[in-house]
Amino acid sequence: MKRIFFVILGFISLGFGIAGTVLPVLPGGPFYLFAAYCFTKSSERLDNWFKSTKIYDKYVVGFREKRGMTRKEKIRINIIADFFILFSVFYVDILIVRIILIVLMLYKHYYFIKKIKTIPPEENSA
DSSP states (O other), X not given: OHHHHHHHHHHHHHHHHHHHHHSTTSOSHXXXXXXXXXXXXXXXXXXXXXXXXXXXXXXXXXHHHHOEEEHHHHHHHHHHHHXXXXXXXXXXXXXXXXXXXXXXXXXXXXXIIXXXXXXXXXXHOO
């Protein structure tokens, strides 16, 4: 029963990851990482299959080995997130919610700049 649960979660997460790769609104990377975790917990066959895909090589291995992002990836994610946060700030009429959203946006920038390692572009394209 536990294995079936992880298989289902893995494929759902993989679907969200693929959607996140195509749609600029959704980040795909975290979903691919979670899918890898779920497939590892579910079965060796699914784990081996996922590890042999280009998705795994591009998104999961890159993150696991380098533990960082290129400047271009950081900027793209921040611009998209800022757009939706600012849209929410203008849409919501409650002052405390606006303040919380702005604080979260500022913290997001701090986190991306100070906590996530910036990888030079030539290192990322292996």
